[in-house]
Amino acid sequence: MASAMPQDLKSSRALAPAGCFQESCQRVQSSVVGFGWVRINIVYCWGSLSSSYRKGREPVEFFRSVNVDWLRLKWYFLGFSLIFSISGLVSMAVHMHTIGSPVPLGVDFQGGTQVQVRFAQTPDINKIRTATAAAGIKDAKIQAIHDVDQSSGNDVLIALPEQQDESALDAGRAQIVSALNSGYSENPFTVRNVQVVGPTVGHQLEKQALLATLYSLLGMLIYLWFRFQLIYGVAAVVACFHDTLITVGAFALTGQEVSLTVIAAILTLVGYSMNDTIVVFDRIRENLLLSRRESLPDVVNRSINQTLSRTVLTSGLTFLTVLSLYIFGGEVLRGFSFALVVGIIIGTYSSIAVAAPMLVAWQEWRGKSGKATVLPAAKRARS
Amino acid sequence: MNKNLKNKIILIVAVLLVCIYGIIGIPSGFSGKALTAAMGKRIHLGLDLQGGAHLILQVVVVEAVNAETDDTVANIKKDLASASLTAVADKPDPAKPTVIRVGGIGAGKISDVTSLLDSKYSNEYDVSTAADNTLQMTMKPSVEKALEQKTVQQAISAIRDRVDALGVSEPQIQEYGLGDNQILVDLPGVENEQQIESIIQGTNRLEIHPVVGGPYASEQEAATGQGGSIPVDDEVKSFSGVVEAGTPAGSFYVLERAPVVAGNDFRSADPGTNPNTGQREVDFTLTNEAGDKFYDYTSKNVGKSMAVVMNDHIREVANIQSAIRDRGEITGAFSPDEVAALSKLLRTGALPASLKQLEKRFVGASLGADSIRQGVTAAIVGVLVVMVFMLIYYRGSGVNADIALVFNLVILLGVLGFWEGATLTLPGIAGVILTIGMGVDSNVLIFERIREEMRSGKSPSAAVEQGFAHAWTTIFDTHVTTIVSAAILFIFGSGPVRGFATTLTIGLAANLFTAVFVSRVIFDWHVNHLKTGELVSI
Numbered sequence: 001m002a003s004a005m006p007q008d009l010k011s012s013r014a015l016a017p018a019g020c021f022q023e024s025c026q027r028v029q030s031s032v033v034g035f036g037w038v039r040i041n042i043v044y045c046w047g048s049l050s051s052s053y054r055k056g057r058e059p060v061e062f063f064r065s066v067n068v069d070w071l072r073l074k075w076y077f078l079g080f081s082l083i084f085s086i087s088g089l090v091s092m093a094v095h096m097h098t099i100g101s102p103v104p105l106g107v108d109f110q111g112g113t114q115v116q117v118r119f120a121q122t123p124d125i126n127k128i129r130t131a132t133a134a135a136g137i138k139d140a141k142i143q144a145i146h147d148v149d150q151s152s153g154n155d156v157l158i159a160l161p162e163q164q165d166e167s168a169l170d171a172g173r174a175q176i177v178s179a180l181n182s183g184y185s186e187n188p189f190t191v192r193n194v195q196v197v198g199p200t201v202g203h204q205l206e207k208q209a210l211l212a213t214l215y216s217l218l219g220m221l222i223y224l225w226f227r228f229q230l231i232y233g234v235a236a237v238v239a240c241f242h243d244t245l246i247t248v249g250a251f252a253l254t255g256q257e258v259s260l261t262v263i264a265a266i267l268t269l270v271g272y273s274m275n276d277t278i279v280v281f282d283r284i285r286e287n288l289l290l291s292r293r294e295s296l297p298d299v300v301n302r303s304i305n306q307t308l309s310r311t312v313l314t315s316g317l318t319f320l321t322v323l324s325l326y327i328f329g330g331e332v333l334r335g336f337s338f339a340l341v342v343g344i345i346i347g348t349y350s351s352i353a354v355a356a357p358m359l360v361a362w363q364e365w366r367g368k369s370g371k372a373t374v375l376p377a378a379k380r381a382r383s
Numbered sequence: 384m385n386k387n388l389k390n391k392i393i394l395i396v397a398v399l400l401v402c403i404y405g406i407i408g409i410p411s412g413f414s415g416k417a418l419t420a421a422m423g424k425r426i427h428l429g430l431d432l433q434g435g436a437h438l439i440l441q442v443v444v445v446e447a448v449n450a451e452t453d454d455t456v457a458n459i460k461k462d463l464a465s466a467s468l469t470a471v472a473d474k475p476d477p478a479k480p481t482v483i484r485v486g487g488i489g490a491g492k493i494s495d496v497t498s499l500l501d502s503k504y505s506n507e508y509d510v511s512t513a514a515d516n517t518l519q520m521t522m523k524p525s526v527e528k529a530l531e532q533k534t535v536q537q538a539i540s541a542i543r544d545r546v547d548a549l550g551v552s553e554p555q556i557q558e559y560g561l562g563d564n565q566i567l568v569d570l571p572g573v574e575n576e577q578q579i580e581s582i583i584q585g586t587n588r589l590e591i592h593p594v595v596g597g598p599y600a601s602e603q604e605a606a607t608g609q610g611g612s613i614p615v616d617d618e619v620k621s622f623s624g625v626v627e628a629g630t631p632a633g634s635f636y637v638l639e640r641a642p643v644v645a646g647n648d649f650r651s652a653d654p655g656t657n658p659n660t661g662q663r664e665v666d667f668t669l670t671n672e673a674g675d676k677f678y679d680y681t682s683k684n685v686g687k688s689m690a691v692v693m694n695d696h697i698r699e700v701a702n703i704q705s706a707i708r709d710r711g712e713i714t715g716a717f718s719p720d721e722v723a724a725l726s727k728l729l730r731t732g733a734l735p736a737s738l739k740q741l742e743k744r745f746v747g748a749s750l751g752a753d754s755i756r757q758g759v760t761a762a763i764v765g766v767l768v769v770m771v772f773m774l775i776y777y778r779g780s781g782v783n784a785d786i787a788l789v790f791n792l793v794i795l796l797g798v799l800g801f802w803e804g805a806t807l808t809l810p811g812i813a814g815v816i817l818t819i820g821m822g823v824d825s826n827v828l829i830f831e832r833i834r835e836e837m838r839s840g841k842s843p844s845a846a847v848e849q850g851f852a853h854a855w856t857t858i859f860d861t862h863v864t865t866i867v868s869a870a871i872l873f874i875f876g877s878g879p880v881r882g883f884a885t886t887l888t889i890g891l892a893a894n895l896f897t898a899v900f901v902s903r904v905i906f907d908w909h910v911n912h913l914k915t916g917e918l919v920s921i
Contacts, residue, residue, distance in 0.1 A: 061776075061834070116750070194745040201439055201742040212875035216868045223864060261810050264872055264880045268817065268887070271868035275821070275861035279828070282857045310824075310831045317772060317827075318820030321765035325816050328764055330757030332431070332750075332809055340817070 066305045070352055071297050071360055077353035081242060088249015095252055103251045106259030106335070107195045109209070111162030111202035113172035116145070116193035117180070119154045123187060128156060131183025137175055145331050155192065162199055172196065209263040216267050217241075220274050228281060235358040236277045239350040243273045243343060250342045251335075261336040269343030272318070276311060276351040283307050284359070296363050300356050315348040388911070391904045398896075399790065402797025425800035428571075429808030429882050432755050434748030435571035436579050437878065439741040440542075442564045446736040447534040448527060449480045450645070455504065455520075456483055457641035462503060468496055481522035483508070488516055534736050535564050542568060549573075565741065574748065589649060590642035593680070594688035594700060597636030598622065605635045613637060620690070622697040636697055638690050643680045648673030654719075657712065663719065664712045674708045682706035758812035765816045766792070769823050777830050779920025783905045784826040787897040791822050794893040795886065805889075808882030818890025821865065825898035828854040830921055843919045844910045851903055858899065862891050 092102035107114040125142055132140045141159040160172045173194055180189060197205075217237055224233035244266055251258055283303035291299070322344060326337035410421035430437050452474060459472040471487040474480065488496050493516060500510050500518065508520040522530075539556055546554045546568070555569035573579055595617050599605040605619050606612050613619055622634045648669050655666040669677055681689075681703050691699040770788060773781035795815060799805050833850030841849060866888050873884035910919065 118749075190747065190749070191745075192747040192750040194743065196740070196743040198741045200441070208875045208877075212871050215875075216871045219867045219871065220864055223867065227860060260876070260880055261883070264810060264876060264883050267868050267872055268865075268883075271865040272821065274864045274868075275824070278860045278864065279857050282860065286853075306835075310827050313776070313827045313831075314820075314824040317769050317823050318817070320768045320772075321816050321820035324764040324768065325761045325813055328757055328761040329813065330754055330809075332754055333758075333813055336810065336813060 061309070066308050068301070068305060068308075070301055070304050071357060074353070074357040077349075077357065081246070081350075081353065084246050084249065085242070088246055088252055091249060091252035103248060104255055104257045106257040106262070107159065107197050108260045109202055109206050109258070111197045111199050113160040113176070114193075114195045115158045115173055115176050115191060117156050117158065117176075117189045118192050119156065119187045119189045121187050122154055123156050124184075125156070127184050128158070128180070132158070132176065132179045134183050135175060135179030137172075137179055140176075162197075162202065205260060209260065212263070212267060213244075213270075216270055220270070224274075224278075224281075228285065231359065231362050232281050235355045235362070236274055236281070238358060239277055239355040240270045240273050242354050243269060243346045243350050246346050247339055247343045251339070254338075256335055256338060259335055261333065262339050265336045265339035266343065269340060269347055272344060273347030273350055276315070276348055277355045279307055279310065280304060280351050280356060284356075297360050300360055304352055304356060311348060311351070315344055319344045385911070388904065388907055391900070392908070395790075395901055395904060399793060402793050402800075405797030405800035406793070408800075422796075422800075426796065427799075427803070427806045428751075428755075429806040429811065429879060430569060430571055430744070430751075431746050431809045431879050432751045432758075432807065433571045434574075434746050434751035435569065436573045436746075437742075437744040438568040438570075438579070439559055439743075440538075440566045440568060440738040441741050442535050442538045442566060443736045443739060444531040444534050444564050445480055448522070448530060451530055452480055452483055452522065453641040455508075457639075459483070459485065459500070459504075462499060463496070466495075466499055468492055468499065470496055481527055483520040484513070484517055485520065486515070486517035488518070493518070531564055535566065538736065538738065539566055542566065546570060566738075572748070573745075579745075590645040590692045591677075592620075592638035592640075592642045592690050592692055593684065594690050595637045595639055598700075599635040599637070602635055605637050609637055620692060620697050622700065636690055636700065638692070638697075642692070643689070644669055644673045644677050648676075655712065666710070666712050668710050678706055678708045754809045755812075758809055762812060762816050762819075765819055769819055773823065773826070777826075777921055779909070780830055780833075780906075783902055783909075784823065784830070786905065787826060787902045788819065788823060790901055791818065791890065791893050791897045794897065795890045798889045798893070799886070805885050806882055807886065808879040810879045811882035811886040814883040814886035815890060817887060818894065821861075822890065822894035822898060824861070825854070825858045825894055826902065828857055829898070829902065833919065833921055837918065837921070843913055843917075844907075847903075847906045847910060847919065851899065855899065858895070862895055866891055 095104065096102050101110075123144065125144060128142050129140070132142070137160065139161050141157075143157045143159075145155040145157055158176050160176070173196060177191065217240060220240065221233045221237050224236050247266060247269065248258070251262070280303060283306055284300055287294075287299045287303050287306075288296075294302075319341070322337055322340040325333060326341050329337055406425060407418055407421040408425050411417050456472045456474065463470050463472070469487065469489045469492075470485050472483060472485045474482065475484045476482060485496065485500065493512070497510060497512075497518060500508075500520065504510070504520065507526045508522055510518060510520050513519040535558060539558065543554070543556050546556065549570075551570045551573060553571055555567070557567055559565040559567040570579060596608050597605065599608055602619050609617070617637050618640050619635055619637055622636055649667055653666050655664055656662070657664050684703050685705060686703065688700050688702055690697045691701065766788070770785045773784040773788075775781070777784060792815070795818065799807055829850050832854045833846050836846035836849045837843070869884040869888045869891075873881055873888070876884060906919070913919070
């Protein structure tokens with residue numbers, strides 16, 4: 001069987017693959033400006049799909065031979081991360097000052113009443129405002145909702161702040177309905193959605209969300225400690241923290257509300273980022289076992305390069321599905337899908353830019369302080 | 384090898400059929416509409432997709448505790464009287480409903496009183512001596528807890544009765560774990576918010592109290608009428624019923640605090656007509672136990688008055704003309720609707736304590752339908768994008784991946800159809816979409832590895848084997864971590880978020896089966912049918 005290896009596969013061992021089918025092939029070699037030592041060979045093979053299938057030609061393959069020194073880029077990565085983290089933190093501080101919480105909180109955490117109303121004709125927000133004010137409703141937040149398919153073009157969200165006295169809770173909704181009936185009766189409406197959350201439940205939900213996040217991270221740390229070594233776990237958890245911080249910062253920057261489903265999305269992206277990091281770590285562990293002579297930075301670089309194809313592909317595909325959710329999924333899931341859209345990009349980035357360099361940095365630090373410099377592979381060796 | 388392969392294929396087809404059954408059961412027809420209807424019957428939709436109401440109610444158990452200790456105070460008085468001991472029993476502190484004080488004990492009688500109380504109440508109360516020749520009885524914490532639990536359970540069954548009267552399909556009423564004495568009520572398909580309010584909020588506590596004095600024109604008059612101030616075991620209530628001609632004007636009565644019969648003592652209530660006056664009335668019957676109590680009370684108090692109290696207002700004051708055992712009427716100028724509503728409320732059980740609404744979410748059916756439409760659109764777009772990409776990038780193996788992907792979805796929906804407790808919510812649909820994205824990761828891992836192995840010169844079957852072997856650890860690790868975070872979401876989340884955790888977990892577990900087992904079978908089958916020298920299309 002070995003002798004039956006076709007020409008194009010043999011040639012792929014070299015850095016410059018030549019076997020592309022003749023009709024329409026473009027070899028693109030790009031040097032990233034300023035980084036002379038980075039050379040990415042990307043081979044695009046265009047051609048009809050059917051001929052590719054039939055004649056068993058070169059497959060479409062991005063990143064077949066990538067050889068980037070990722071660790072050298074770590075300062076740029078650090079800078080990039082810092083910019084986003086700090087701008088997120090600053091935005092959160094500003095929110096803290098103006099509205100009392102680091103990000104705008106949805107009714108789940110803040111408590112209060114939120115009523116979504118659909119009008120027969122395009123609603124006039126000012127008229128609604130006057131109608132509610134006339135009925136004596138204070139601090140009402142009125143907002144029109146927009147959606148991709150024009151079906152909810154006439155929807156308005158009216159929110160009232162939290163009532164300390166729970167028996168007054170439902171009164172809020174009734175008040176809104178009667179205010180609209182009396183003050184804005186020319187535009188008939190139906191109530192589509194009501195959310196009323198009292199302070200008791202609001203606090204419970206906050207606690208739940210916090211506990212869930214903490215337990216999640218702890219669980220990941222323990223699992224990684226078990227499967228790899230502690231430092232791998234710590235590096236992965238730091239990467240996840242980084243992702244969470246930037247994602248929450250994105251909410252602060254764009255002024256979007258954080259609700260329970262958003263917390264669910266953030267926990268999911270923690271899981272996703274962990275996945276991504278594990279793929280790289282698995283490869284590092286495997287390569288460490290195979291070649292004990294290579295230095296750790298080289299092994300890490302090679303592992304990242306080897307998994308780059310898979311990483312970009314999976315992230316790309318997951319990103320596309322989540323993007324589809326963001327665009328088509330409707331306003332109820334808007335916050336959720338936004339968190340995932342941001343989170344997937346950052347989660348992929350952090351595996352390469354945060355977790356891997358941390359491993360190397362830790363080892364270098366141990367080397368400087370005189371301890372053993374070999375990063376041990378996991379306890380269970382796999383051949 | 385071939386036989387093994389055949390068995391595996393049979394297994395896969397079997398799983399496929401079982402899951403398809405899970406999704407649509409045995410459909411009545413094969414048109415699009417019939418299939419959707421069949422699916423709707425199998426897969427339970429969450430409230431955010433079906434439309435409906437979700438409530439968290441808190442049972443104000445302190446009311447029930449108060450009622451119980453009020454009852455005890457009344458009983459103590461009776462016991463003291465029958466034992467010819469003088470003492471005064473009351474509840475000194477409204478903030479401590481479990482504490483009863485027995486004071487004013489005659490000289491030298493304290494041991495008698497103590498032994499009397501001990502013999503009758505030591506199961507439920509701790510009797511202790513306090514300063515000034517008084518005794519203090521505190522309800523035991525275990526008894527208090529049991530009482531609170533009983534109250535919550537009674538509230539749950541009362542609400543259930545009321546909801547059944549509404550005709551809601553598949554309501555969910557249960558104790559809510561997150562807080563103390565909280566009840567969760569899920570009412571799918573409720574169209575109108577008003578419906579919920581009128582039933583749940585109407586906590587009609589119906590009680591019959593002995594009348595001590597009245598009618599008085601104001602509360603002050605009532606106080607003076609009782610000798611300066613209202614005694615501690617009495618209370619003043621206002622009268623909101625119909626004033627009959629000839630009775631002195633006034634709208635306040637002084638009643639004994641402890642009712643003779645209350646709440647669950649009423650067994651049934653029906654609209655009726657008074658044979659004498661022709662007026663509408665509510666005919667009620669009491670339970671046997673309550674009937675005995677009532678008979679006891681009414682036979683001893685002929686000629687005195689009793690008040691029918693509903694929600695803290697006196698609805699009617701009646702003269703006791705003879706002993707009543709367990710049948711009675713409530714008369715008044717009722718309209719037909721009022722009498723019907725009142726009967727329904729009484730019949731379906733008055734609540735043992737009032738309910739506070741802590742949280743309410745209501746989704747209209749139109750919003751639910753929109754959400755389904757949007758979610759499904761997003762899912763279809765996502766699936767198509769992934770499938771087309773896999774076809775382009777991995778060619779023949781892309782078909783493999785696509786089959787695995789579709790199979791994954793079929794299994795996911797099938798499990799949802801079979802599992803009664805799993806509901807599909809809007810975040811759940813998002814979970815399905817996420818499963819697609821993350822699930823295809825497994826395929827990518829395996830295929831990339833296979834490509835690598837083939838590039839390093841391995842034969843197709845060896846490459847496939849190595850690809851799967853190497854990728855397996857990574858696939859396992861990544862799935863476990865995501866499932867762990869989904870499990871945590873399930874534990875700490877509620878409703879919609881739980882739906883998300885459920886679909887994500889099922890989807891990923893199914894993915895372990897499809898991306899590894901099913902894909903492998905397809906590869907094996909493909910490799911077996913390769914001509915010599917031909918390579919796997921990947």
